[in-house]
Amino acid sequence: MAYRNSILMGTIGGYRDRFHQFKPARTFLDRLEVAKSIPRTGGIEPVFPQDLGADGEHIQAVKDSGLAVSAVNVNIKTEGKFKEGSFTHRDPGIRAETVQYIKTAMDMAADLGAGMITVCPLIDGWDYAFHVDHQKQWRWAIESFQEATSHREDIKVSIEYKAFESRNHIIHPSMGKTLHFCDRVGAKNLGVTMDVGHALIAGECPAAEMAMAHDAGRLFYVHFNDNDRGADWDMLPASVHLWQTLETLYYLRRIGYDGWVAYDVFTRTNDNDEAIANTFEIMDDLEKLLDKIGTDKLEAIISNGNPAQDYRDLIKALL
DSSP, X not given: OOSEEEEEGGGGSOXXXXXXXXXXXXXXXXXXXXXXXXXXXXXXXXXXXXXXXXXXXXXXXXXXXXXXXXXXXXXXXXXXXXXXXXXXXXXXXXHHHHHHHHHHHHHHHHHTTOOEEEEOOTTSEESSTTSSOHHHHHHHHHHHHHHHHTTOTTSEEEEEOOSSSSSSEESSOSHHHHHHHHHHHTOTTEEEEEEHHHHHHTTOOHHHHHHHHHHTTOEEEEEEOBOOSSSOOOBOTTSSOHHHHHHHHHHHHHHTOOSEEEEOOOOSSSOHHHHXXXXXXXXXXXXXXXXXXXXXXXXXXXXXXXHHHHHHHHHHHTO
16 A cells, blocks of 8 residues: 555544543553554654644654654644634634644644644534624635645645534535635645545545545545444444445555545544554455455446446455
């Protein structure tokens, strides 16, 4: 495989939902040691400011770990000041603070040799009709990203879109709207993080969205996981959508993607360190399944367009 595996540092930390604490919290330094111990780990995706520290207190620890950094994940959603939005907050002071978070994270990414930050604006959107001024929200978001991306052209800014959660409706809900937004901002260093699970809950075909983002030159980063399309459950890759996951991996090969792949995978009942290790092994085995079927066969199936025959052959490849 041409891509490199990265661990989202939150996936090996604490985990809770509205009802239960499934995994206890861990310090960033503890999680860094865990990441180093998991086979097939190429790098990590730490969070700013929670992991790296507001002033970069843990940057040296990351450097000393020997692990590469795939991207710095900028958290502009969980702090109290972002309760009513970040890039689209009614208060221009909060919007300015949000942009400063992006700028600071870009500088940290450069210091860590990452070349990219990723941000998921989950708090920017609305819950009800007449809840927000949609024209102002859209314009505020564009202006915020224009200022942020102009901070330094050597660092990519990648938007991770999602249809809902925390807001009922998020301002970047789909690949198409996010690519349109990137065009409106107009910055060459602005692109998209495609989270397979987010594509699924948006009713998208992950492979098709990946092809579209690649065509636009804005596919910067990929997260793998799975769900039942009802909610973002962050399940093991291919545990629900085997063929869609395999198709997405096939298109990663086809477009020659050689960037980072990270994994939004959580488990409630077992050890999450083990879940991440098993995720890496699952991805290796899916790659072997692609090899077993073969590029010529897959291209023939795509050209054939006869599902009755094609799925007979695909199922046989599992035997």
